[in-house]
Amino acid sequence: MSLEFNATLRDKGQANDDKKKILLEVPVKELKGKVEELTGLVNKTVVITILPDSYSYTQKIDTSTNRPIQEWIVNKDGTAELVESEQTQLDIDGKGGSPDIKEVTKKVDKDIVDEYILKATTLSYSGIINPRDVVSRLKSGEDIGDIAERYEMSDSALLNELEEARAELAPFADSWDKHRDEIVFQEPTEDPEEPEDEAAADSDQAASDPVEDEKETEEPAKGDSDEKAADSDKENKPDGENTEPDVKAAEDDSDGEDGDVDPYA
Template sequence: MTEQVSFSPEVKKVTNKSNGNTEVLLVISNSSLKGKADDLNEFLGKTVNIMIVPENYSYNVPFDNSINKPTMEYKVYEDGTVQLVQQEQTQLDVDGKGNVDIIQKSFQVDKQVIDDYILNAGSIQFPGEINPREVLQRLAQGISMGEIAEELEFSESALINELEHARCKLAPFADAWKKANEKGELLPVEDTNTDEKEPESTENDTENEEIVPEDTKEDGAADGEENPY
């Protein structure tokens, strides 16, 4: 029997029935189940373990509402490293008490973009208790999440949670890296020497310009704002 089937459905509906059961309707409108239908049928009538993780993530950036510009920037270097830099304060004092008009704008990043960043960007200081680059590399080699978890002495669900935590925290860095890559601003991976570079900033760093915002979150929704980076 097939050990597992992975696909990317939309959670369409959740219904609580009068008999105490809960029905969850998953709709697959993409090709993620192509060639796997027979494998999925093997699980009919059986109890399975399902963990739902997002296909995209959102993060917030503070904007000075008076000039509609971000108060921080994810600066991307040629070698693919990314640092969070606070912009020089130019906000207007809106009430005479030193307060400024700051709003939060939300931006969305696909999981594949984040995974590409983790696998291919320059030196990264990963948040959490695992090295997500190694986990993704092992998954790409066909090793199951369960086998990797056993080797790392994690439960499978704990390993998935750690990987999701890393994706969530690295989402804004990945978004900036993607934009720079699309503009041709990065050196090819083989031309970079990541061993000599400073690691990206995460929320574990202490300098102001290297703090990951706390409101980075997993979310399928975005407000449609154009990313300033």
């Protein structure tokens, strides 16, 4: 069993030498349908995971132009990029010098960050999880333990990784939220290469196709061919006809070719 709700954390001071009291102030609407389960945990040891409900990032501003040096931009086609510019008005005027920079801290609500993660078709995150997959599963009510098992991580490691992803994507979510009506996310381009499973299927099909027996296509040996030809001639000759040449008769005909008689015979 797990409970999730938004609360405000208050410090209630020291309880004793090794314990500290904290107070969670929870809006009544956040506890709707959860009071009974929460009451059943009173005076029991529980594990509490505390996550922020917003994320902050710092943007550098050139005070001479009042323009940002760093901008996290989500373009109208949904692609995102970080643009950094060090050119200042002093450089443009040819006066040189270093710009005066101030840092402005901006805050983005977690709901906006998660909404951006779910809507964006391309996310640039340097971590080891797919933030869209994790957020989508959590929103659908899937247990954090099952999701962590899929990624071969512990529950706490997965939550820490998700928090890093939210913090890294928060500036882009802020940019998207300010221009969301102008941004249309493009569907990712399909990979022109043949999917691996289809390639495997084609390979299996090729393996199952009948292969012509090589023995059937081999030419008969020369000896076998001559023997079969001789047998065929024998079958086509009239009965009693000698199919082999009479060597003796041929020699006699050769000797008496001109009808001459050997005078010394």
